Amino acid sequence: MTTVARTRGLTKRYGSFTALDSVDVSFTEHRIYGLLGRNGAGKTTLMQLLTGQLFASEGEIEVFGRTPVEHSDVLRRLCFIAESQRYPEDFKPSHVFKIAPSFFEHWDAEFAERLIADFRLPLNRRIKKLSRGQLSAVGVIVGLASRAPVTFFDEPYLGLDAVARHLFYDRLLEDYAEHPRTIVLSTHLIDEVANLLEHVVLIDEGRIILDQDAEELRGSATTVAGPSAAVEQFVDGREVMARDRIGGLASATIDGRLTAPERAEAARLGLELAPVSLQQLVVHLTGGALAAEQQKEAAA
Amino acid sequence: MDESRPIFLQIAESIENDIISGELAEGSQIPSINEFAAFHRINPATALKGVTRLVDDGTVEKRRGIGMFVTVGARSRLVARRRDGFAAEYVRPLLVEADKLGIDIDELAGMLREERTKAS
Incomplete structure (x- = not known):
């Protein structure tokens, strides 16, 4: 497995605010990554650092073995699709696709044509006049047709409807199968993309809190629900990620897989077991800080 | 796809089901990894893991x-393996529920026969 990008102790500060705090993470070739986390967690900052758009405050970044900043041979193999890409005044999509080949050495014009038709993108309308979804489609098409060995999609589909999003997932998978490359997908629509991901990196308040194979994460947490006393008895001595209570009923989300005897024990106690989806897991893992903050605010 | 179990296992099982039902005959070619990935909208690495499982236990072979x-x-190997697991996976839970409701063995047997008649 070849590492295409790696950071060590990567830190980015804006004045007294630490956007990224000593991040060690690596990306392997030919994998689809999910870069997940709440707004302001540091996802975009990390991707901007990896694509040479920002200078690090501390730490190292290596992309294809060297720093991405000012190295055009590295940058031509990277593609970063921003959530709200700005284009020059008077630009039309046709201009974007005309200049794209000079930025990306693997640009496939034919593939771009097909995607333009798929997304029904008007080529000769000014970008300023495009709808939010059409603007996102421009980015998605550039990201796919660039065939860049490392492609970052930062919330690429603001305003895209469900049909267009699924079109994006389908084309991404098809093209990835034909032309394997590293894809880093940052999104809040976790349930929609969960099965596309091979690896998940979860970032919270500038730190990596999870860096794991997506398959391993499936079923790695379970919600136990039933009468409070039985739930408490069952989760005693286990790490509980979240708790909820309504009247005499309670539910608790526990970390770790359950063995067959444990499942039988739960059934004997009259408890319901439910798997925790990747999205729910992310909410549990990153929602704690929010709850603590709210408590702090309430106390102040 | 069922959330609680690894997807690669579900892929392997769905291929097994197609072999057991005869949908995929012995000696016939199964879809490619990329076709499985596209159809189920899953990562090709996951589809590969599912198929590899079937290669490892000799259910499918690579040419x-x-x-x-x-x-x-x-x-026949798959059917034998499924039969081995049938009691634990289907009969035992059925008996647990039957006991809970006070359905005895004779009544249960009657119900099974009745359902079989309805189904055929």
Whole structure:
């Protein structure tokens, strides 16, 4: 497995605010990554650092073995699709696709044509006049047709409807199968993309809190629900990620897989077991800080 | 796809089901990894893991440069394996529920026969 990008102790500060705090993470070739986390967690900052758009405050970044900043041979193999890409005044999509080949050495014009038709993108309308979804489609098409060995999609589909999003997932998978490359997908629509991901990196308040194979994460947490006393008895001595209570009923989300005897024990106690989806897991893992903050605010 | 179990296992099982039902005959070619990935909208690495499981237990075989094929005898081996697990997976939970409701064995047997008649 070849590492295409790696950071060590990567830190980015804006004045007294630490956007990224000593991040060690690596990306392997030919994998689809999910870069997940709440707004302001540091996802975009990390991707901007990896694509040479920002200078690090501390730490190292290596992309294809060297720093991405000012190295055009590295940058031509990277593609970063921003959530709200700005284009020059008077630009039309046709201009974007005309200049794209000079930025990306693997640009496939034919593939771009097909995607333009798929997304029904008007080529000769000014970008300023495009709808939010059409603007996102421009980015998605550039990201796919660039065939860049490392492609970052930062919330690429603001305003895209469900049909267009699924079109994006389908084309991404098809093209990835034909032309394997590293894809880093940052999104809040976790349930929609969960099965596309091979690896998940979860970032919270500038730190990596999870860096794991997506398959391993499936079923790695379970919600136990039933009468409070039985739930408490069952989760005693286990790490509980979240708790909820309504009247005499309670539910608790526990970390770790359950063995067959444990499942039988739960059934004997009259408890319901439910798997925790990747999205729910992310909410549990990153929602704690929010709850603590709210408590702090309430106390102040 | 069922959230609680690894997807690669579900992929392997769905291929097994198609072999057991005869949808995929012995000696016939199974879809490619990329076709499975596209159809189920899953990462190709996950689809590969599912199919590899079937290669490892001899249910399908790789023919270099052509694709993957169901082996001869795969169906009977799968049926035998499923029969072994049938009691634990289906009969025992049925009995647990029957006990809870006070349904005795004779009544249960009657219900099974009745359902079988309805189904056929």
